[in-house]
Amino acid sequence: MVIDISKLYLIRKSDIVNCLFYAAVLLAFFGSMRVWFLLPLTSYYPVIASFLAIGAVIISNSMEKNLFTNKNFLFPILSYLVLALYQAIVNESNINAYITALFNTVIFYIIFTYNKTRLFRISTVISKTLGWILLFSISAFFLYLIGFPLPYSNLNYNEDFYSFSNYYFFLLDDRSLFAIIPRFQSIFLEPTYLGSTTALLLQTQRGHWKKWYNVLMIIGLLISFSLAGYAYFIAIIFLNLWTDGKKIVKKALICIAIISMTVGGSFVYNNGDNLLHNLIILRLEIDDGELAGNNRVSEGFDAEYEGYLESSDIIFGRDYDTRFFGDSGYKVYLFDYGIVGVILLFIFYGSSFINASNRRTMISAWILFLLIWGVDGFVLWFGRFIPLYITAYSTSSSEKETEQKTEQEQITSEKTIS
Numbered sequence: 001m002v003i004d005i006s007k008l009y010l011i012r013k014s015d016i017v018n019c020l021f022y023a024a025v026l027l028a029f030f031g032s033m034r035v036w037f038l039l040p041l042t043s044y045y046p047v048i049a050s051f052l053a054i055g056a057v058i059i060s061n062s063m064e065k066n067l068f069t070n071k072n073f074l075f076p077i078l079s080y081l082v083l084a085l086y087q088a089i090v091n092e093s094n095i096n097a098y099i100t101a102l103f104n105t106v107i108f109y110i111i112f113t114y115n116k117t118r119l120f121r122i123s124t125v126i127s128k129t130l131g132w133i134l135l136f137s138i139s140a141f142f143l144y145l146i147g148f149p150l151p152y153s154n155l156n157y158n159e160d161f162y163s164f165s166n167y168y169f170f171l172l173d174d175r176s177l178f179a180i181i182p183r184f185q186s187i188f189l190e191p192t193y194l195g196s197t198t199a200l201l202l203q204t205q206r207g208h209w210k211k212w213y214n215v216l217m218i219i220g221l222l223i224s225f226s227l228a229g230y231a232y233f234i235a236i237i238f239l240n241l242w243t244d245g246k247k248i249v250k251k252a253l254i255c256i257a258i259i260s261m262t263v264g265g266s267f268v269y270n271n272g273d274n275l276l277h278n279l280i281i282l283r284l285e286i287d288d289g290e291l292a293g294n295n296r297v298s299e300g301f302d303a304e305y306e307g308y309l310e311s312s313d314i315i316f317g318r319d320y321d322t323r324f325f326g327d328s329g330y331k332v333y334l335f336d337y338g339i340v341g342v343i344l345l346f347i348f349y350g351s352s353f354i355n356a357s358n359r360r361t362m363i364s365a366w367i368l369f370l371l372i373w374g375v376d377g378f379v380l381w382f383g384r385f386i387p388l389y390i391t392a393y394s395t396s397s398s399e400k401e402t403e404q405k406t407e408q409e410q411i412t413s414e415k416t417i418s
Contacts, residue, residue, distance in 0.1 A: 013059055013060075013062065013063050014063065014065075014067075016056075016059055017056045017059050017060045017063070017067055018056075018067075020052045020053070020055045020056035020059070021052075021053065021056040021067070021110065021114070022122075022125050023049075023052050024049040024050070024052035024053040024056065024107065024110065025049075025111070025122055025125070025126070025382075025386070026125070026126065026129060027041075027045050027048060027049040027052070028045065028046070028049045028107050028382040028386075029126055029382050029383050029386055030129075030383070031045030031046075031049070031382070032045075032381040032382040032383045032384075033188060033193055033197055033381065033383035034157075034188070034189050034193070035187045035188060035189075036155060036157075036164075036166060036171055036187050036188075036189070037187065039157055043096070043100070046100055046103035046104050046106075046107060047103050049103075049107050050103040050106040050107055053106055053107055053109075053110040054106065056068075056110065057110060057113075067114060067115055067118065068110065068113040068114055068115070069113070069115050070112060070113050070114060070115060070116055071113075072112070072355045073109060073112035073113045075351040075354075076108070076112050076348065076351040076352045077105060077108060077109055077112060079344070079347050079348040079351045080104075080105060080108050080348050081101065081105050082344060083341075083344040083345060083347075083348050083380075084101035084104060084105070085098065085101060086337070086340070086341060086344055087101075087337060087341065088101060090316055090317050090336070090337055090338070090341065091319070091336070092319075107382065111386065111389065112352075116393050119389075119390045119393055119394070120204070120390070120394065120395075122386065122390060123201065123204035123205060123387070123390050124205070126201060126386070127201050127204075127205055127211075127213050127214060127217065128213045130197070130198070130201065130213070130217060131212065131213025131214070131216045131217060132213070133169075133186065133187060134186060134213075134216040134217065134219070134220045135216055136169045137169045137170045137186040137187060137220070138184070138186075138216065138219060138220060138223075139169075140167060140168075140169035140170055141167075141169075141170045141184055141186075141223075144167065144170075144172075145181065150167050151167070151168070152165045152166055152167045152168070152172075153165075153166050154166065155171065157189065162189055163175075169186075169187070170184065170185065170186050170187065171185055171186070171187065171188070171189070173185070183223075183224060183225050183226075184220065184223040184224050184225075185224060186220060186224075191224040191225060191226045191229070192224075192226040192227075192228045192229060192376075194220055194221070194224045194226065194229070195221050195224040195226025195228055195229015195230065195232070195233075196226070196228055196229050196232055196372065196376070196384070197383055198217040198218070198220050198221040198224075198229065199221055199229050199232035199233045199236055200232065200236075200368065200384065200387035200388070200391075201217060201387055202214060202217055202218065202221075202233070202236060203236045203239070203240070203364070203368065203387060203391050204387050204390040204391055204394060206240050206243070206244075206394065207244075221233055228375050228376070231371065231375070232368065232371060232372075234259065235367065235368065235371060236368070237255055238252065238255070239364040239367060239368070240364075241255070242360060242364075243358075243360045243361055243364055245360075297327040297328070297329060297331055297332065298327055301327045301331070301332070301335075302331075304335075305331055305335055308335055313338065314334075314338055314339060315338050315339055315340060316337075316338040316340055316341075317334075317335065317336050317337040317338035317340075317341055318335060318336070318338075328375070328376050328377050328378070329374060329375055329376060329377050330373050330374045330377055331377075332377050333345070333373065333377040345373075345379070345380075349366075349369055349379070349388075352385075352389055352392070353365055353366065353389075353392040355393075356392045356393050357393075358393075358394070358395065361391060361392055361393070361394045361395075362392045364391055364392075365388045365389070365391040365392035366392075368388055368391065369388055372384055372388075
């Protein structure tokens, strides 16, 4: 048997491109979602990710099969750049905001130019990465719940607005130290970040929820007890049924029955004194015409918002007072950037989704965008945009399997040639 020693030190260009590209995407995705170990890079991750992305593009251009072949990138890139510069001008930001906008544009460029038939691989890489994190995170969390002594350190962020006991594989909010069972948030600053991230990634993994990493994401979402995450997840379940269009009535009735039994069980179990009932169901009650869980903005912000709607500031927005930090949702976005900012945001997303060939997946992406914008407002984070973009251009489950087989055959062919 002859051993080809060259294979031990020769690295294919495609492997280098994939490594640089996925590293850039992962850094942008998790950096934008403020996971605790990337907090020191909050201001710098776009720079690092951009250089990784540029390296991937340069090497890919020298390959016979370039991975960055999508030509429909100019309009979405320009619309993002206009939006980012507008936000920097309205906020009277310093030069750092403009520099960050340019580096973010580079990251959006590689996403928009990446071959759309390979978008599902981005979703799988991100999902597997989060799956491995959750494997250790959930395990460590349950060890904590049974009283196992785990090492930890104190973590403060954003002028002590966030204060945690950092168990490294998961964070524990200091405000829940005396709770019998605290909410699970893994490596994210809030349970809602974990809930929304896992829900959106599960949408991109439609038809593959039995994979181990997707099962872990479902578990992480459920034990986060995030109302927003639950709302996204339920919406995604029905959007998936509608998108696939197979036995939709039967499956929808089964889902409704399961949800109804779960809600009913929360009232019965322990006489209603349980996490699901206290953290989710009670927040869905209507009190004086208001949803009990609708606490996205404070009373102070609401009072100023009412006056803002009747002022001329509504055109370009008003300076966002830091005393309202913690508020979120479409009201905050409209307050900060005005009607012009809202129009530019919708133009950016419209230009990003416009070339989707599947009408149902595009509509699903728009519905999720509106849900996130309404609840959180932070729809320009890469952790939110990337799953929505993949959703808009996703295909049916059978088509995904065909694409994966074709791609695996191409990889095998390349290895044989090399």
